[in-house]
Amino acid sequence: MASNGGDPPMVVTVTGAAGQIAYSLLPAICAGRMFGPTTRVALRLLEIPPAMTSLGGVVMELTDCAWPLLASVTATSDAAEAFAGANAAVLVGAFPRGPGMERAELLAKNAGIFKAQGAALDAGAAPGCKVVVVGNPANTNAMILSHFAPSIPKKNISALTRLDHNRAVAAVAAAVGAPLGDVGGVCIWGNHSSTQYPDVTRATVAGKPDVNVVEVMGGQQALSETFIPTIQKRGAAIIAARKMSSAMSAAKAICDHMASWVGGSDGATVSMGVAGAGEYGIEAGTFFSYPVTCTGGEWSIVEGLTVDEASRKYIDATSQELQAERSDALSVLSAAAESKL
Structure with a gap:
């Protein structure tokens, strides 16, 4: 900058x-x-x-x-x-x-x-x-x-879903034995909650074009049984260990989030919770984590990605949770308007 x-x-x-x-x-x-x-x-x-x-x-x-x-x-x-x-x-x-x-x-x-x-x-x-x-x-x-x-x-x-994104990137890098900066194509879909979907189906490793990340990580069953729940519940695991929340990694992720947004992501895909226009079947205006790229101080949702059946189920589940939260929040806002909260 x-x-x-x-x-x-x-x-x-x-x-x-x-x-x-x-x-x-x-x-x-x-x-x-x-x-x-x-x-x-x-x-x-x-x-x-x-x-x-x-x-x-x-x-x-x-x-x-x-x-x-x-x-x-x-x-x-x-x-x-x-x-x-x-x-x-x-x-x-x-x-x-x-x-x-x-x-x-x-x-x-x-x-x-x-x-x-x-x-x-x-x-x-x-x-x-x-x-x-x-x-x-x-x-x-x-x-x-x-x-x-x-x-x-x-x-x-x-x-903020960059913390979840960073956790997923770190896990992939460890699994494939590559430097963190070589891992690309990872993203987080949905809510910053235990329903989020850390997606590595398009993950790549620079310099290793023949590496299939999903296979290296044990295939779809292993992802579903181990990797995905580990990322979804990482914050709770840190609280259990530290008796405090993940402050250091959250602060790093906040800086990464804003630095990418303001200064650009250099073509790399990152994750942000943003209000889309209906991409990937998500209700327009929902603050949903998508894969995005950033340039010129603006974010753009990466469009045209193929979403497999397993991924679709995860995305739909986190979308449903967000819609339930949205419904509850709108009820709260309506009640607040009447009572002048």
């Missing part, structure tokens, strides 16, 4: 900024991992009032790091202040699902959060602001946000 040394810094809003994902993410942004090694950033960090003391400590650490690319940092619990003039927004903060909590209750909690943030984005973000929703349920939260930010084009709102 070109230097903005003589221009105003890029305003980057991060929500949930005192949390553990942000603690890994913010240094990466300041080091140029998201927008390049010459782009200065002005961070706007949003938290809920009870977390402001903790956020103050994060700000002190950012200051003490003396990042050359960090032009300024603002800590606030006011969404209007946080999103004013934002060129990019990373929405990490969301209401977590607790023990015994029903999906509709979780959606209701997040509807309030993403309504307020959507309204603040709509009112104050800079033209062309790019938004990535990280807080779960990410796809449906992106839909709620978009509903309350009508002036922001849907193409500028996305949900």
